[in-house]
Amino acid sequence: MSESTDPTGAGHKKPRRVVLKLSGEALREDGSQDNISPEIVGKMASQIVEALKEGVQIAIVVGGGNFWRGISASNRGMERATADYMGMLATVMNSLALQSMLEEMGVEVRVQTAIEMKNVAEPFIRRVAIGHLEKGRVVIFGAGTGNPFFSTDTTAALRASEINADVILKATKVDGVYDSDPAKNPDAVRFDDISFHEAISRRLKVMDSTAFSLCMDNNKPIMVFDMNEPGNLKRALLGADIGTLVHAG
Template sequence: MTYKRYRRVLLKLSGEALMGTQQFGIEPSRLEQYALEIKNAVENGIQVAVVIGGGNIFRGVQSDNVGIDRVQGDYMGMLATVINAMAIQSALEQMGVYTRLMSGIKMEQICEPYIRRRAIRHLEKNRVVIFAAGLGSPYFTTDSAASLRAIEIGADVVLKGTRVDGVYSADPEKNPEAVRYENISFEQVYQQGLNVMDMTAFTLCRENNLPIIVFDMNTPGNLLKVLQGEAVGTLITEY
């Protein structure tokens, strides 16, 4: 598998990953590890934008189970992503990394509103830009936010950091015979019904010829390895 070195990337992180070994919330050691990974990328000349989910706090799709309207629940989930984004921002700034937090929902006291040109300018100044509150609209996941923001800012690739080391033919946690792919096309993912991102997010990437790399973010050093072209994770491209 051959990766090129990337100039500007969109890193998608799951909120659940921030739980670490906890049942909910943010585990300090995991937060510190993620911040250090991002810092190392910036110090190696990579422009980094980040989208993080909110599943460690609240997921909109769970709202029906507690009697909350889906739209209201989605907005609650967006606010959960702001909390996680603020945590990432704080951890990075404690390490001396310049950041900007931009939100799809206006909350001027803590976030800048999302403005595409401003986001690009921040990246050009080597600031880590963290996109919070998804797209600011219900029924869209943070995967969709990651794909759309990546396209808007001209990212070279979407990096989906997970707890699994790539895309498999089946769930490797349930099927020990599952096969990991090093390279796979968008079409093959469709045909095999593989779960990489939600369909809206995945289609956005395909239609705009934006590669996706799925890799294990929980292994220290993996992010930089991906950025430097090492064969880590699964690369998804048009061909």
């Protein structure tokens, strides 16, 4: 993403406002019995702080898979809505962990939840969230959309549309979107950028279908990048040309 091109096109300049989508598993160290690694969260937080210093407004949606996956529990016999609500609570725990680490680094943070829990977080209110961002605070959206049957990818797409973010940054374990699974096909080809329509026609799994449709309908580009590469989180937040940009074309 170059410094001088259209932030909604295949090239990006430094975005003004982003939604960063983190998986819950990203907060956990591989092979560890701990659900959250303070060291990993600290590394994430330090890169977020550096991007904030450059003037980027940052909202974050974090999953809960390091604690609980509603759909997995429902596949084992639990009632789906209940399992999903439990997953929403897991995202709040991750949100609070990230909030705590960022605050230790001197950043003002607000956690807003789609399920009201006054003792630990603010309720999600769109205008309040935008106000926090404009004041240089990080806003973390917890508890998903507040409804079962929706993923945190959908939460990221919804919140990005509501707060008018320039781009969704989807942090993953791969360095972009490929034409086939690179773990299974050594000849898989990575796209530098791809349109929403081409991603659909190729049946590429960028996000779940609900989230992807929201992004396409509201023209919210998605940058898919490898967050395990040192420094990549900061580079993505500052608009570097990494990963794959999925856009309107």
